[in-house]
Structure formats: structure tokens, C-alpha cells
Amino acid sequence: MLRNVAAVIWDGVAPFEFGVVCEAFGLDRREDGVPLLEFGVCSQEPGLVRSNLGFAIEAPCGLERADQADLLCVPAMRRGDPVPPWVVETLLRAYHRGARILTVCGGAFALGAAGLLDGRECTTHWNYTDELSARFPEAKVVPEVLYVDTGQIITSAGTAAGLDACLHIWRQEYGAAVASAVARRMVVPPQRDGGQAQFISRPVPEVDAETLGPLLAWILENLHDELDVDSLARRVLMSPRTFARRFRAETGVTPYAWITAQRVRRAEELLERTERSIEWIASEVGFGNAAALRHHFTRVRGLSPQAYRRRFACGDAATA
Structure with a gap:
């Protein structure tokens, strides 16, 4: 279980990407039901670290703090600068003792310098994927995703994708309800499309669509109904073809994909918070029926509903 997080920074750190991991893991959100994590900011020595924008950020901790972390976070840095040897050594120590490592945007270049991307799928900002591939030809760079989780190492794309990766980690460690609580405080969707690994839904979640917003809200309140394109189109006074085209334009996916994603997310909440049977939740x-739920849930989450409940359920629901 994730308890201890550290961010490692050095001269040239990007403040926004650094702020992403601070926002995701460093704030006390216990009033929202989010566990409090130990969080530290580390550098080679405690003191001021110059950002890539010229101002300084204080790192109160030295590397002994990084060596205690369950999760070590590496924000973006200036890609043209060599990665300091002490950063490489810190990353290798973390990796060999089994800690997870998260990079945001250009932070992946530090992992490449440490040899930790060799033979591994990874990503970075779309503008830098070619450069990452050229500098580290043994890395398997995936340019079209928000992030890649290979188990011990998680690499994320541009700045906002760092938030997606952080929420993915919260979901893995503490379940959908906690991840959603963190997302609400940050005013971002709990999950977005991006070809993510297990535990992350491929269809997009609810969005503030321009004209279909009220319909989407209604769908979320009526997921138990039969929701086909024809009936939804009638509800907004459109032809089925126009409705399907408008829906995809405003959400990025088909009505079927969007509704299926919401049903899986609602099933997650019920599996975590209730002792209801799988059959009841499916309905x-x-x-x-339970078979349909198992099919869709396992395809999207990579776990059966029963396995998900055992991992993430609160209280007695874990044994239901």
C-alpha cells in the first residue's frame, strides 16, 4: 500500500510538472476521505533548486528521504542538460529496492539516462517522443497514450497527463472512490481516454458537452434503463444519425462506448461500497446480468468484479 512519496528535483526542473505531483500526493485531503501520505521534496542536498523559469524552489530534504519512498516522482527537466550522475544513482537505487517510479513529461529522459527504459514501453510529451526514441533506441516509446504503466515504472505524457497517471496510481492503491475524491478537488475527470493499462477505462468519462450536457447527466441517473441510440435521439429531438454524429463530436466516442464506461464506473463504486451481489449490481x-458485467468489467479493468471487490472494497463488502 502506498504510504510514502518523494519528488526528486535538480536544476532545470519544470515548476508546473513539479506542481502536479505536489498537488496529487502532497496535500492533506483527509476531510474528503483520502489517506494522508508522507510527502517529501528531495535534491542532492537540502536547499534551493533553480527552475527552468529562473526562480528557485526549495528542496527541504536530501537523498536519504528519496531512499525511503514507496513512489519516487520525477518531474520534467531541461532535456538538453545532462542528467546528473546522482540522479541516475538515486533512480537505480529506487528501482532495485522495488520502489515505483513515476515520471511526468520530460522526466522520462532521466529514466532513459539510467537505462530503466531499455526494453520497456514508455511515453513522454508527444513533441518529444521522437527525441526520446532517438536518444534511447532500446526504449519502446508509445507516442499516442496519456501514460504507460509497466508495473514498477509509470511514464506520462504532457503536463495534464501527469495528473491522469497520478490518479491512476491512487485508483490502483486505494480504489475508484478515493481517486474520484482527489480528482474532484483538482477539478479534473477521474479518468480519460488514452490507451491506458488496466484499471483505466478506455472510453472517456462524463464531460461538460456543449449541447448534450443535460442528456449526459440524465443518462448517469438512469444507467439501469435500456439506453439505445434511437431512444436517446428522440429525447433530444434529433435523428439517430445526427445524434450519433453530435455525440461523438462532443464526447470523442460513440454513445455505446460512453455509456458502457459509465456503467463500469458505477459498478466500481457499488463493488467498493456495498455488499450487493454481482447479479444485483449488473442489473x-x-x-x-452478471455475465455481461463480468465481460465488460474484465475487458476494461483487467480484473473480474469479484477480484476488484476483494482488492478495493470498504469494510464488509470485501467479503460479500
Whole structure:
């Protein structure tokens, strides 16, 4: 279970990407039901570290703090600068003792310098993926995703994708309810499309669509109903073809994909918070029967509903 997080920074650190990991893991959100994590900011020595914008950021901790972390976070830095040897050594120590390592945007270049991307799928900002591939030809760079989780190492794309990766880690460690609470405080979606690994839904979640917003809100309140394109189109006074085209334009996916994603997310909440049977949950979220729920849930999450409940359920629901 994730308890201890550290960010390692050095001269040239990007303050926004650094702020992403501070926002995700460094704030006390216990009033929202989010566990409090130990969080530290580290550098080679305690003191001021110059950002890539010229102002300084204080790192109160030295490397002994980084060596205690369950999760070591590496924000973006100036890609043209060599990665300091002490950073490489810190990353290798973390990796060999089994800590997880998260990079945001150009932070992946530090992992490459440490040899930790060799033979591994990874990503970075789309503008730098070619450069990452050229500098580290043994890395398997995936340019089209928000982040890549290979187990011990998580690499994320541009700045906002760092938030997606952080929420992914919260979900893995503490479940959908905690990840959603963190997302609400940051005013971002709990999950976005991006070809992510397990535990992250491929269809996009609810969005503030321009014209279909009220319909999307209604769908979320009526997931148990039969929600086909024809009936939804009638509800907004559109032809099915126009409705399907407008829906995809405003959400990025088909009505079927969006609704399925919401049903899986609602099933997650019920699995975590209730002791209801899988059959009951399947009916409540609109999948109709347990077999359909298992099919969609396992495809999206990589776990069966029963396995997800055992991992993330609160209280007695874990044994239901």
C-alpha cells in the first residue's frame, strides 16, 4: 500500500510538472476521505533548486528521504542538460529496492539516462517522443497514450497527463472512490481516454458537452434503463444519425462506448461500497446480468468484479 512519496528535483526542473505531483500526493485531503501520505521534496542536498523559469524552489530534504519512498516522482527537466550522475544513482537505487517510479513529461529522459527504459514501453510529451526514441533506441516509446504503466515504472505524457497517471496510481492503491475524491478537488475527470493499462477505462468519462450536457447527466441517473441510440435521439429531438454524429463530436466516442464506461464506473463504486451481489449490481448499472458485467468489467479493468471487490472494497463488502 502506498504510504510514502518523494519528488526528486535538480536544476532545470519544470515548476508546473513539479506542481502536479505536489498537488496529487502532497496535500492533506483527509476531510474528503483520502489517506494522508508522507510527502517529501528531495535534491542532492537540502536547499534551493533553480527552475527552468529562473526562480528557485526549495528542496527541504536530501537523498536519504528519496531512499525511503514507496513512489519516487520525477518531474520534467531541461532535456538538453545532462542528467546528473546522482540522479541516475538515486533512480537505480529506487528501482532495485522495488520502489515505483513515476515520471511526468520530460522526466522520462532521466529514466532513459539510467537505462530503466531499455526494453520497456514508455511515453513522454508527444513533441518529444521522437527525441526520446532517438536518444534511447532500446526504449519502446508509445507516442499516442496519456501514460504507460509497466508495473514498477509509470511514464506520462504532457503536463495534464501527469495528473491522469497520478490518479491512476491512487485508483490502483486505494480504489475508484478515493481517486474520484482527489480528482474532484483538482477539478479534473477521474479518468480519460488514452490507451491506458488496466484499471483505466478506455472510453472517456462524463464531460461538460456543449449541447448534450443535460442528456449526459440524465443518462448517469438512469444507467439501469435500456439506453439505445434511437431512444436517446428522440429525447433530444434529433435523428439517430445526427445524434450519433453530435455525440461523438462532443464526447470523442460513440454513445455505446460512453455509456458502457459509465456503467463500469458505477459498478466500481457499488463493488467498493456495498455488499450487493454481482447479479444485483449488473442489473442496477444496466448490464442486465452478471455475465455481461463480468465481460465488460474484465475487458476494461483487467480484473473480474469479484477480484476488484476483494482488492478495493470498504469494510464488509470485501467479503460479500
